[in-house]
Structures are given as structure tokens and as C-alpha cells.
Amino acid sequence: MRGMFARRAVLAATGAAALGAAGLGARAARAQAGGTVNFIGWSAAVDQVRAQISAFERATGIRVNYENFPWAQFRTALVTRLVGNAPIDVSWISDAWLPEFAEAGWLAPIDDIPELMKYNAEAAEYCTQSMRYRGRQYGLAYYGDHMSFMVNAELLQRAGIAAPPATWDEVVEASLRIKRQGIAEYPLLLSLAADTWLIEFVSALVFSHGGRFVDERGEAVMADPARGAVRAARFLREAIHTHRIVSPGAVETAEINGLRAFGSGAHAFAIVPTYRIRALNDPSQSQAAGRIRLALMPKGGPEGTNETCGWIRFYGMTPGAKNDRARRERAVRFIEFFGGRDTAGNYSMQKLLLTDLGLPFCTLPLNEDPEVQGFWTRWAGEGGGAVIAAQSARTRKKDVISPWFGEWVETANQAWQSVCLGRAEPEAAMRAAAAKWTELRRAFR
Template sequence: MKSELTRRGILQGLAAAGMVAPGMAAAQAAGSLNFIGWSAAVDQVKAHISAFERDTGVRVNYENFPWAQFRTALVTRLVGNAPIDVSWVSDAWLPEFAEAGWLADIEDMPGLKRYNAEAASYCTQSMVYKGKQYGLAYYGDHMSFMYNTDVLQKAGIAAPPTTWDEVVEQCLKIKRAGLMEFPLLLSLGADTWLIEFASALAFSFGGSFVDDKGDSVMGAPGGGVVAAARFLHDCIHKHKILSPGAVETVELNGLRAFGSGAHAFTIEPTYRIRSLNDPAQATAHGKIRPAMMPKGGANGTHDTCGWIRFYAMTPAAKADRARRERAVKFIEYFGGRDTRGKYSLQEMLLLDVGLPSCALPLTEDQEVKTFWERWAGGGDIIARQSMSARKKDVISPWFGEWVETSNQAWQSVCLGRATPEAAMAALGNKWNELKRAFR
């Protein structure tokens, strides 16, 4: 009797463990989906997951990691064949992930592809690799040039600059007025944002890192990339309008410093304008406004760097009919319209945390218009700037390796340890070496 009870106890224990353990396979059979993202807008995502579960009956297992560790965390899970159905992916990782066979394309999913008709074209292009589209957008943003209206007013400057030469002139005027030592703030610390800042600057100088064939042109003497590097060097060492400490300023610290009102001009992701104008988060609230990216040099443009993050499905999820159906539902609900036909998450992300959306219909939404009016003094500049946002041209299967060298090269120029020409030529050589090595 005793032994029978014990055996039964063990069996009952095993059964209970099977029911409550996070065994993915069992959970999937009950209609669940595994979604992995980084720790951003967690409350909004959780709220939308609850709505999704209510509307579809599909249970979502949601995991998130800090952005700084996310790529490594995701890669190790993908290599280990973790049962992920849908993940957030950065446009910068698309080529290497697609080449590794970790992402499934959505070419045969017209229910998802129909949203391209309502999306900004650079967003869609950022999700395409070798002619195939790999998901729907989570959000799309671009680098914006921002200025502090209060500082300009105190310095007697009537309008924000339209060229980088004017930026220098106005900075010197602000300095001469004794308002601040370093009117220009650029976050050039070696974090994941540095390439976006560098790209925005290079594009505004009419430059490209690579040509149409993907070959390096970043080191071309007289090219836009070298000119942008020269501009940074001069701002620090010649004009002294940009602090040498820029090389240790990462994006988040730059945001805080600009929000303190200690600088006149900066480049920041557009979604930061909400927090910069929020009285609870910034001393300079209400005074930060966007302007078109200044043009640099004779070939300058108002172009800036745009990027997107998107929802992508894993090949394992696509291969299984039930998992694929759930994943498609999820991606549509989160990256497209929900079951009520609304871009509800995109709207919530914008209104709550300031994340701009790729969905064009939202620009006509009254609440969205009110949002931009409140936090940016109107949405016209942002809309115009987004039209001239360009995808990073260095996105490639070897981007992850190359960007380390890139960060060092830009910092070396800022430190005066290398000439812009030499640093960018070396960077171009590294690009060619990695491209050749990729077989």
C-alpha cells in the first residue's frame, strides 16, 4: 500500500509538473506563442499582449532583455534552437540573421504584406533583404536636429541654422555671449547609437559609406563621410564648440545633458523629443524644437539616418502550421491593425513613450496631431524630415563586426589621434576585408 501510494504520488507530481512547468511544447499545444523583445515600452507591450490574448485566445509568453545585451541573448537562443516564435529585430541585424537562417520571410503572407501600402517606404525597405521582406514594423524613427529656443533667443538668433556652417556661426555667437562653453552636444560615446549619429552627419554632408554595389567609398578624399569626420574634428579642436568629453557621452547621457538646458543644439532620435519637453524629465522642457538636419558643405542635403525595429518570425514557427497561424495573428495585431482595425499599439507607443510609427494613416489621426503639437510644436518638420530619412547603408552580414572598428575610427578622429582621411580610409579597408572574408 505504501509503495503504491508513493508511486501514485510520483506520477501525480510529474503530471502536475507537466502542467505548470514552462514546458514550451506543452504550452504551444494549448495555443501559446513565445515572443522575445528588449526592455522597452514594457508596460505598453504587456497591455497589448493582454488585449491580444483576450481577442484571440492565444496565450503569449513574453520575455525581455536589456537592449545592450539583447542581440547576444537572442543569438544564443537562436543558436540553441530555443522555441521562439516572434522576436523584435533591429534592421541592422537583418542581413546576418537572414543569412544565418534565423528569420522567416513573409513573402507568402499577403495578410501581412498588405500593410506595406500603408507604411513609409523606408520602413518597408529596411525589412527587405535580397528581395524578401522579413516582418512588420514595431516602430520607425530617424535622427533629428534639435535646438533650444531659449538659448537662441538669449543669443539674439532669430532662426535655427540650416547648414552646419551656420551651426558653427551660431555656436560661436552663443559662446561669445557667454551663455555656455559648448553649445553643440553630440553623443559620440562608443555605444550602439554612434553609427546612427555618424550616418546622419555623413548623409547631411552628401556622403555615403558604400556605393550601390556595396563597395566602400567612405574613405574617398573629399567625400561626405570624410567631410563629416573633419567637421567633428574641427568642432572639438578648432572651434571648441563641442566638448572633448563627447567621446565619453553615450546617447542617454547626452539626452540628459541636453534636457538640462546646458546646450543649444544636438542630434537625437526623434522619439526623445517627448521626454526633452516633459517637465517631469527635463529642465529645458517646452523649449526644445526640431529643425531640418543642417546641410553640410557644397554637396550637403537635409537627409538624415532612419532606422526601424520590427517583428519577425522564426523559421521553426513558420514551418509549423499552428505556430505560423498564431505568429501571423500576433505580428498583424502588433505590427499592423488589431482586430478592431486600428493601429492601436502604434498609437499607444507614440502617445505614451513618443515612439514614431511607420503607419502612414496615423499621421492623420487627431490625437497624433495633438501629440506632436504638444511635444514638438507641430509635426510638420518631423514629417518632412522622415521623408528624407535614409536607411544605414552599412547594414550588411558583417555589420556587427565592422561597427566596432567604426566606433573606434570616429572616436580617434574626435580625439585628434587620426586624420579624418586616414581614419576613414582604414575604416573602408576594414569593410573591404570583412566583405571579402564573407563567403
């Protein structure tokens, strides 16, 4: 089964990407002799990355050979190059790919490199855990974010609700009040389309209901009513079909469409990625601008917590770079400059990504930076930065990330959608997801 997962990754690569790999290999091989770091990212933050590269080159005298690809093609292009042994030193990696890439031998652990490991002391715990697999750490974070509970303060005021709900029961109660007053037909907005975002949305609900999908040993507990996944599924079903506070169309609402709907001002509550707060409070992008505020994720049931789901993207080093002394030294300096502190001692890249693009960070000291605080005050309101920091401290990585995650999540998405459509009881849906997890986990062994 291990071999099957690796072959699946390899076969995903296209012939066109393979030709691109050959071109990259030739260029990188020529550049390597001159002391160059070969870095691949996806087509995001390109201007910011180039600015940081210029700063890195000036500060270190090391050149950077930078290429990027659209997100939709990035994984395929990267796998092709890794399989072809292209001389890549550092690349951006999604936390969802880590187990598969580590098993395939495409990433090198960094936990024996003190210059990089020292940054764990200043990073959010969920970020560090998201870069660990089988006890080894594989990178430093590019950015880290989590699902946030957001409210439309104006709609709450119109309904006479003084403060954001603290529990999911209170969310139901407030939503019904808003609905009865004719302020909003579906006060709670959830984006539940069966796409790559769904696992983050439902994980936030499961964690806030005191639940887990798997236990510390990696065994499925999602079908256990005492673990919260069943309670979260029941909450969803009742919100849609009993209380009618969530639109039945939520099962077809993708994250970007949910963002637009919440920005229209038609909903009072929503679960939204934190980085979207800037767009929601930007008058040029949102009709509800200036009214959206953040609150801690509501607690669900007797075992409820304020926990939510987080995810990261990180800088990973290839074994080829690590095993060559000169390449390793350059790669370490690059990763530290981009994922840690620069040569002036500043978290310059993380701060730039926030202030330019609104992307949150993993580095805790930046919470005290006056410019960072000013950014959050501008876009999240007074005290918004403190809420984000408090929620980050209550954020957990997805506990289902594994070499078989891509196989399992298809079944899990179907299970959650069947609950939302009223076609399956929460218990039966979670049993189906648990059975698939157990099947894949046993096969992998």
C-alpha cells in the same frame, strides 16, 4: 567567413541562458498544443505589450506565451533559444542583427505573405528597407526612429537668431555668435562616445553632408572625398579643434549623458534621437523644458541634404513557425495585430507606444490621427509633428548593416574617435574604415 559569423553568435550564448531555453522550450511545447503564439521581447514597454496581448487574445481566441529579457541579455538569450530550436514563433529583432540572423537561418522571410506585405504601402520607406536583406523582407516594424536636429529656442532668441540654422555652415556661424556673447561655451552638443549609438550619430552627419559609407553594390566609398564621409569627419574635427563649438569631452559623452546635458539648458543645438523630445520638454526631467524645438537636419556642403539616419526594431517570424501551417497562421495574425492593424482596423500598438512611451512609429496614416498630432504638439511644440513627419520622409537606414557589421563598427568607431581627438586626418581615418570594410566583405564571400 559565413560560418565564423554564425559561430560567433552561437558562442555568445551563456550556459545560464541555455538553461532558460530548456525551460522555455518545455513551457512553450505544452502551450503549443493549445493554440498559442510563443513571443519573446526585451524588457521594454512590458505593460503596453501585455495590454495588447490581452486585446489580441480577446479578439482572436489565440493565447500568447510572452517572455521578456533585459536588453543587455536579450540577444544572447534569443540566440541560445534559436540554436536550441526552442519553439519560438515571433520575437523582437534589431535591424542591426538582420543579416546575421538571416544568414544563420533563424528568421523566415515574410514577403510571400500578402496579409503582412500590404502594410508596406503605409510605412515609411526607411522602415521597410531596414527589414530587407538580399531582396527579402523579414518582418513588420515594432517602432522606428531617427536622429533629429534640436534647438534650444530660448538661447537662439537671446542671441538674436530668428530661425534654426538650415546648413551646418550656419550652425557654425550661429554657434560662434552664441559663444562670443557668452551664452554657451559649447553651443553644439554631440554625443560621440564609442558605443552602440555612435554609428547613428555619425551616419546622420554623413548623410546630411550628401555622403554614404558604401555604394549600391556594397563597396566602400567612405574614403572618397566626393561622397561626404570625409567632409563630415572634417566638420567634426573643425567643430572641436578649430571653432571650439563642440566640447573636447564629446568623445566621452554617451547618448544618455548628452541628453542630460542638453536638458540642462547649457547648449543651443544637438543631434538627439527623436523619442527623447518628450523627456527634454518634461519639466520633471529637464531644466530646458518647453524650450526645445525640432528642425530639419542641416545640409552640409555643396552636396548637402536634409537626410538623417534612422533605425527600427521589428517583429520577426522563425522558420519553425512559418513551416508549420497552424503556427504560421497564428504568428501571422499576431504580427499583423501588433505590427499592422488590429482586428478593428487600427494601428493600436504603434499609437499606444507613442502616447504612453513617446516611441515614434513607421506607419504613415498615424500622422493624421488627432491624438497623435496632439501628442506631438504637447511635447514638440506647434508644428513639431509636421517637422518629425518631414524628417522621417528624409530618413535613410544605416547603409553599413551587414553580417560583418559588428566586426567593422569597432574599427569605424576608432577611426571617428581618432578624428575627434585630433590624432588622425579625416582622409586617413576614413581610409582605415574603408580598408576594414573591404577586408571583411571579401572574407565573407
